[in-house]
Amino acid sequence: MAIGRPAEAAADIREATGRRGWLATMVEFCRERPLGAIGAAVVVVNIVVGLGANVIAPYDPVATDYGAMLARPSTAHWLGTDAFGRDVLSRIIYGSRTAMLVGFACAFFGATAGAVIGVASAYFAGKVDLLVQRVMDIFLAFPLIILALAVVSILGTGIGNVIIAIAIPMIPRAALVARSSALAIREMPYVDAARAAGFRHRRIILRHMLPNVMAPYLIMLTAFLGQAILAEASLSFLGLGVSEPIPAWGLMLRGAAVQFAESAPWMAIFPGVAISLAVFAFNLFGDSLRDALDPRLRAQ
Amino acid sequence: MTKYIVKRLLLMIPTLLGVAVLIFFLMRIVPGDIVELRFAGESSYAQKETLDTERARLGLDKPIWRQFVEWMGGLVRLDFGTSMWTGAPITEEIRLRFALSLQLAIMATIVAIVLAIPLGVIAALRQDTWVDYVVRIISIAGLATPSFWLGIVFILGLLIVFKWLPPMVYTPFWVDPVQNLAQLIWPALAVGYRYSAVATRMTRSAMLEVLREDYIRTARAKGLWEKLILSRHALKNAMLPVLTVIALEFAFLIGGLVVTEQVFNLNGLGMLFVEAVAHRDYTLTQALVMLVAFVFIFVNFLVDLAYAWLDPRIRFR
Numbered sequence: 001m002a003i004g005r006p007a008e009a010a011a012d013i014r015e016a017t018g019r020r021g022w023l024a025t026m027v028e029f030c031r032e033r034p035l036g037a038i039g040a041a042v043v044v045v046n047i048v049v050g051l052g053a054n055v056i057a058p059y060d061p062v063a064t065d066y067g068a069m070l071a072r073p074s075t076a077h078w079l080g081t082d083a084f085g086r087d088v089l090s091r092i093i094y095g096s097r098t099a100m101l102v103g104f105a106c107a108f109f110g111a112t113a114g115a116v117i118g119v120a121s122a123y124f125a126g127k128v129d130l131l132v133q134r135v136m137d138i139f140l141a142f143p144l145i146i147l148a149l150a151v152v153s154i155l156g157t158g159i160g161n162v163i164i165a166i167a168i169p170m171i172p173r174a175a176l177v178a179r180s181s182a183l184a185i186r187e188m189p190y191v192d193a194a195r196a197a198g199f200r201h202r203r204i205i206l207r208h209m210l211p212n213v214m215a216p217y218l219i220m221l222t223a224f225l226g227q228a229i230l231a232e233a234s235l236s237f238l239g240l241g242v243s244e245p246i247p248a249w250g251l252m253l254r255g256a257a258v259q260f261a262e263s264a265p266w267m268a269i270f271p272g273v274a275i276s277l278a279v280f281a282f283n284l285f286g287d288s289l290r291d292a293l294d295p296r297l298r299a300q
Numbered sequence: 301m302t303k304y305i306v307k308r309l310l311l312m313i314p315t316l317l318g319v320a321v322l323i324f325f326l327m328r329i330v331p332g333d334i335v336e337l338r339f340a341g342e343s344s345y346a347q348k349e350t351l352d353t354e355r356a357r358l359g360l361d362k363p364i365w366r367q368f369v370e371w372m373g374g375l376v377r378l379d380f381g382t383s384m385w386t387g388a389p390i391t392e393e394i395r396l397r398f399a400l401s402l403q404l405a406i407m408a409t410i411v412a413i414v415l416a417i418p419l420g421v422i423a424a425l426r427q428d429t430w431v432d433y434v435v436r437i438i439s440i441a442g443l444a445t446p447s448f449w450l451g452i453v454f455i456l457g458l459l460i461v462f463k464w465l466p467p468m469v470y471t472p473f474w475v476d477p478v479q480n481l482a483q484l485i486w487p488a489l490a491v492g493y494r495y496s497a498v499a500t501r502m503t504r505s506a507m508l509e510v511l512r513e514d515y516i517r518t519a520r521a522k523g524l525w526e527k528l529i530l531s532r533h534a535l536k537n538a539m540l541p542v543l544t545v546i547a548l549e550f551a552f553l554i555g556g557l558v559v560t561e562q563v564f565n566l567n568g569l570g571m572l573f574v575e576a577v578a579h580r581d582y583t584l585t586q587a588l589v590m591l592v593a594f595v596f597i598f599v600n601f602l603v604d605l606a607y608a609w610l611d612p613r614i615r616f617r
Binding site: 142238276 | 327
């Protein structure tokens with residue numbers, strides 16, 4: 001192979017190592033996994049809608065209009081209004097912001113903390129591993145709702161505390177998965193080499209082992225996204241999550257939505273559809289990602 | 301085998317102890333106590349003396365470590381004490397609620413199994429056809445739909461289409477089975493759908509794995525009936541992971557259905573949890589947490605045991 005210009009050489013290397021640009025990878029993902037691509041598209045729409053809520057929403061989500069209470073869906077209010085005359089569509093659009101924020105924050109925090117703990121536990125092995133495993137067992141056996149109730153009672157309601165309440169129970173689940181992948185990586189020659197080179201434990205764990213559990217990490221991250229959105233909706237529905245007047249999907253289903261369910265069913269229907277659609281999209285995308293990343297499934 | 305069982309049972313003790321320590325101290329970090337809450341409702345200002353006598357009566361004036369030791373002493377003798385809020389024995393408080401939660405969990409499990417196993421098997425047999433896609437979409441949707449919202453939709457649908465509302469007051473099964481089922485079938489369906497989604501996915505992937513095994517090819521090569529291959533060779537071996545998710549989900553349903561219970565106005569363990577924490581009823585909350593943790597740990601133990609029992613390739617260590 002003649003040495004050509006740098007760009008050609010780079011292309012050669014890419015070809016030789018089987019690496020392609022991210023654009024080509026994306027195109028291939030869309031072609032091979034259309035369901036996953038649809039999921040990803042809906043996720044992107046959700047994020048865009050959440051970020052641009054103030055531009056997209058036709059009304060102020062907290063503005064009350066006592067002249068249009070419990071109005072049916074119409075051209076003025078596409079999805080109707082609630083008991084305070086607030087526009088349901090605008091509240092759903094703003095609710096997307098809350099859902100995405102809570103979803104991404106919880107999934108990132110839970111999966112990352114869990115992965116670090118799991119990898120460290122596998123790396124140190126022996127007594128440390130045993131102790132960490134027992135502590136994780138305790139948290140797994142602990143009822144979720146009690147943990148959330150306690151966190152909210154101690155810290156108060158609000159988005160930040162909801163994120164903590166939801167992310168903490170995710171940590172042991174992530175740690176279990178990361179640990180089992182890391183057990184195999186610990187035996188790899190490059191970890192031995194790093195140890196022989198006299199690197200600190202922290203560096204070996206964070207720089208050498210953690211990047212190699214990326215596939216299970218990403219799979220967990222996408223699975224947690226949907227779960228976090230569902231958990232936030234449940235907590236808000238119970239009055240333990242995001243508090244009024246912040247628009248959140250779970251909160252919109254609370255109180256008046258059930259009370260006026262017969263005369264104004266749109267209040268109870270549409271926020272639930274928004275939750276289901278968002279989580280559905282995340283799961284669809286996550287499933288395809290798992291199929292693409294899991295070498296065992298890919299081999300088939 | 302006996303050694304394995306004993307070892308696993310002994311391993312449950314440190315976990316339960318950890319849960320006990322965690323809930324005991326967690327409850328005491330939560331601001332406010334039961335005495336303050338009770339008297340806050342009655343008058344704007346309660347004498348400090350009154351509060352102190354009440355605290356002494358409930359044993360809250362003792363040092364924390366003594367409270368813990370006394371509670372643990374009771375736990376060992378399976379004596380959970382009395383509820384701080386109502387004064388009734390805790391076993392009495394929990395019994396009826398537990399019966400309701402257990403019945404709902406069993407009904408949801410039946411719904412899940414009836415849906416999941418046939419759907420999962422069909423999807424695996426017709427992998428990558430439209431049947432498979434439809435089943436997968438149904439099950440992913442099941443994971444995405446909040447059970448409590450599905451419950452609201454059920455109530456709404458019954459109300460608008462049939463002008464009928466399921467009974468909102470609980471009747472024990474042994475008093476009036478029809479009334480009881482008319483109320484509980486809806487939450488069971490709402491919860492069972494999500495539950496079945498988890499199980500369907502597991503059935504499908506386990507079947508896919510098993511169908512690739514050599515012994516299935518051998519069975520086919522022998523010219524065995526396809527029906528017999530599926531039921532006796534494939535399904536039987538694919539059931540282990542399915543059993544696991546069903547069991548773990550079942551453990552979660554006991555005490556985990558707070559929101560669905562709220563929607564259907566059911567006084568199950570989930571609602572009792574919320575009340576107990578809201579009242580800062582330490583004894584009741586602690587007892588409930590121990591009960592739910594025990595169910596979870598015990599179900600895990602049973603699953604491991606079932607694995608060892610049903611799959612001779614797994615050796616006890």
